[in-house]
Amino acid sequence: MAKPRISFEFFPPKTPAGKDKLLNETTPALNALGPEFFSVTYGAGGATRDTTLGVVSAIRETGIDVAPHLSFGGDDEETVAQLLETYKARGITRLVALRGDMPSGMGAAMQLVYANELVDFIRQRTGDHFQIHVAAYPEIHPESRSYQSDVEFLKRKLDAGANSAITQYFYNVEAYFYFLDQCAAMGIDKPVYAGIMPITNFQNLARFSRNCGAEIPRWICKRMEDFGDDQESVRQFGLEVVTQLCQTLIESGCPGIHFYTMNQVEPTRQIYNNLGL
Numbered sequence: 001m002a003k004p005r006i007s008f009e010f011f012p013p014k015t016p017a018g019k020d021k022l023l024n025e026t027t028p029a030l031n032a033l034g035p036e037f038f039s040v041t042y043g044a045g046g047a048t049r050d051t052t053l054g055v056v057s058a059i060r061e062t063g064i065d066v067a068p069h070l071s072f073g074g075d076d077e078e079t080v081a082q083l084l085e086t087y088k089a090r091g092i093t094r095l096v097a098l099r100g101d102m103p104s105g106m107g108a109a110m111q112l113v114y115a116n117e118l119v120d121f122i123r124q125r126t127g128d129h130f131q132i133h134v135a136a137y138p139e140i141h142p143e144s145r146s147y148q149s150d151v152e153f154l155k156r157k158l159d160a161g162a163n164s165a166i167t168q169y170f171y172n173v174e175a176y177f178y179f180l181d182q183c184a185a186m187g188i189d190k191p192v193y194a195g196i197m198p199i200t201n202f203q204n205l206a207r208f209s210r211n212c213g214a215e216i217p218r219w220i221c222k223r224m225e226d227f228g229d230d231q232e233s234v235r236q237f238g239l240e241v242v243t244q245l246c247q248t249l250i251e252s253g254c255p256g257i258h259f260y261t262m263n264q265v266e267p268t269r270q271i272y273n274n275l276g277l
């Protein structure tokens with residue numbers, strides 16, 4: 001069984017204490033597991049431009065491979081080009097390129113730039129400097145016109161020069177396998193890594209999942225309801241479910257797993273250890 005390529009995602013902490021913990025505790029602890037790279041998210045509309053840059057730069061200074069997420073948000077081309085130059089100068093060699101979402105409260109005021117156009121822009125301005133990852137949705141992006149069109153737009157992003165895709169998290173493993181088949185049928189031959197969200201706070205996860213194009217299967221919801229406030233049972237069951245999901249993926253030759261760590265060491269480390277990686 002080939003070991004899949006592993007990566008870990010963070011979000012930029014809001015406070016200096018949070019940043020300190022992320023850089024001095026969380027990153028070294030997860031880096032000990034030997035990931036290929038880390039990534040750091042980007043706030044809607046560019047809200048975390050400076051904090052994402054700060055966290056990414058600090059991680060990179062320690063010699064670790066790290067990818068900032070990037071979208072146009074409300075920025076103009078020169079602002080994004082400048083940010084790309086800054087990342088280059090700081091030794092960053094990969095990016096996660098996204099359209100992103102409208103910042104809350106913006107209504108339709110902002111014109112979002114599709115990810116394929118951002119990939120085009122990055123390639124025009126920086127050539128082959130960056131390895132580019134894009135987003136994919138095994139259960140289909142919530143705004144998508146159809147299943148078929150969403151896969152076509154993924155192909156367009158990859159044809160524009162992205163190297164691979166990372167999926168939205170999912171708990172229906174069949175959705176991922178079916179999606180890979182559809183991608184292959186459409187001529188996509190670049191890797192589509194599985195995005196995995198450990199289950200920690202079930203209420204928050206359920207709320208978030210309603211909007212982001214990921215379904216939590218009914219049997220998992222029902223079991224979680226049984227546990228109520230019993231956080232230890234929620235944690236244990238969550239670990240079992242996600243470990244089993246990863247196990248199935250690895251046995252099926254999944255090329256890589258991207259953990260949405262939520263800046264926490266333990267859930268990801270326990271799943272990783274359960275898998276015997």
Ligand code: FAD
Nearest residue numbers: 041042069098099100114115135141143144153166167168
């Ligand atoms: P796109 O690929 O541009 O697609 C958006 C929608 O438009 C889809 O419905 C698609 O079918 C359609 N579409 C695509 N291209 C075209 C086109 N050319 N013409 C017409 N329609 C088109 N959000 C953040 O705010 N910050 C992050 O850091 C972040 N990181 C993420 C990381 C991963 C791995 C994933 C899976 C998601 C992430 N997101 C993040 C969420 C993401 O920004 C949202 O899902 C967003 O709504 C879509 O971004 P995208 O890059 O997938 O968009």
